[in-house]
Amino acid sequence: MANISDQIRDEITQYGLEPYLLELESNGLTIVPPEVTGVTDALLDRCTEVLLKEFTRMTGCPISLENGPEGELEWPKGTDRIMASVGLPPEPKPSVMLMQQLLQRDRCFRDLLTNPQVDALVSSLIQGGFPFEFPFRMRRLDNSTSYLKWQSTPPDEGQTGFSRPGSIALHPDQRGCPMPWGGNALHVNATWMLTPYSKEDGCLAYVPRSHLAGGYPGPDADARAVPAEGPRGAVILWHGATWHGSFPKRTPGLRLNAIGFYRHFSITPQENLQMTIPDGLWEDCAEPARLREMLGVGDGFPYREQLMPDPRLGGA
Numbered sequence: 141m142a143n144i145s146d147q148i149r150d151e152i153t154q155y156g157l158e159p160y161l162l163e164l165e166s167n168g169l170t171i172v173p174p175e176v177t178g179v180t181d182a183l184l185d186r187c188t189e190v191l192l193k194e195f196t197r198m199t200g201c202p203i204s205l206e207n208g209p210e211g212e213l214e215w216p217k218g219t220d221r222i223m224a225s226v227g228l229p230p231e232p233k234p235s236v237m238l239m240q241q242l243l244q245r246d247r248c249f250r251d252l253l254t255n256p257q258v259d260a261l262v263s264s265l266i267q268g269g270f271p272f273e274f275p276f277r278m279r280r281l282d283n284s285t286s287y288l289k290w291q292s293t294p295p296d297e298g299q300t301g302f303s304r305p306g307s308i309a310l311h312p313d314q315r316g317c318p319m320p321w322g323g324n325a326l327h328v329n330a331t332w333m334l335t336p337y338s339k340e341d342g343c344l345a346y347v348p349r350s351h352l353a354g355g356y357p358g359p360d361a362d363a364r365a366v367p368a369e370g371p372r373g374a375v376i377l378w379h380g381a382t383w384h385g386s387f388p389k390r391t392p393g394l395r396l397n398a399i400g401f402y403r404h405f406s407i408t409p410q411e412n413l414q415m416t417i418p419d420g421l422w423e424d425c426a427e428p429a430r431l432r433e434m435l436g437v438g439d440g441f442p443y444r445e446q447l448m449p450d451p452r453l454g455g456a
């Protein structure tokens with residue numbers, strides 16, 4: 141049987157993903173169109189519908205793609221502090237809600253985040269040239285989220301660049317991992333666009349080739365940031381070391397996405413998926429075996445009880 145690295149390489153060829161892998165490795169980010177991943181309109185529609193319904197269920201506020209939230213939202217005390225602690229804009233009344241635990245909310249997200257084409261790219265970046273005596277894929281799901289983002293308030297005087305309301309400052313997603321970072325990605329972000337992405341609509345910003353620096357953004361980073369634009373259904377993949385953030389949304393309505401965030405096996409996840417996913421939920425999915433492996437369901441580590449054989453006194 142071919143080793144895992146060969147299997148991943150074969151998938152890249154089989155799905156015609158070589159140009160996207162090359163761009164990911166050289167540029168730090170690539171945008172894969174829906175024709176290549178085979179994502180259907182029906183799946184994108186279902187994901188959109190569930191996110192809007194969940195928003196209303198959680199907040200009590202109606203919401204639409206055209207208008208965004210259709211009521212005045214009040215945020216809990218300390219929102220700006222909590223938002224800042226995870227790198228989000230520290231505003232008391234943010235123009236974005238980060239909805240977590242998509243995988244548990246509906247099967248459509250389990251189907252979307254196990255897309256085989258995206259998995260081939262994610263596996264490729266995370267597996268790297270790892271020795272094949274470890275006969276399993278090293279990528280695991282870290283968490284699943286959506287940013288529901290609407291028009292932000294105009295900036296005050298003196299607020300420029302990525303300090304304007306509604307922006308997210310440039311950062312690498314693997315910022316919590318010890319340095320120096322090597323060539324393999326410790327995280328990969330796969331962000332599915334559920335609405336078209338443009339700079340005016342507050343799309344992702346990123347600095348091309350910044351993953352090669354293997355560190356944090358310097359003083360010239362903001363000026364080098366470019367928009368990651370594309371049609372609904374495209375998926376943006378980036379290396380955990382790539383500097384990225386987002387532009388403020390200047391137009392009415394919603395910018396909507398669904399994010400699969402993947403990690404290397406050795407990295408502590410943000411969400412404890414092995415505990416938070418109800419037993420067997422992975423079976424309710426187009427790719428049950430893939431999802432089970434991505435969740436780390438069969439993993440030996442971290443173990444919860446004595447794993448190794450224990451001898452007994454003979455003749456007892």
Ligand SMILES: O=C(O)CCC(=O)C(=O)O
Nearest residue numbers: 287308313329344385386
């Ligand atoms: O989608 C955005 O606005 C940026 C979010 C981000 O930083 C991330 O998903 O890691």
Ligand SMILES: [Fe+2]
Nearest residue numbers: 311312313384
């Ligand atoms: Fe990020």
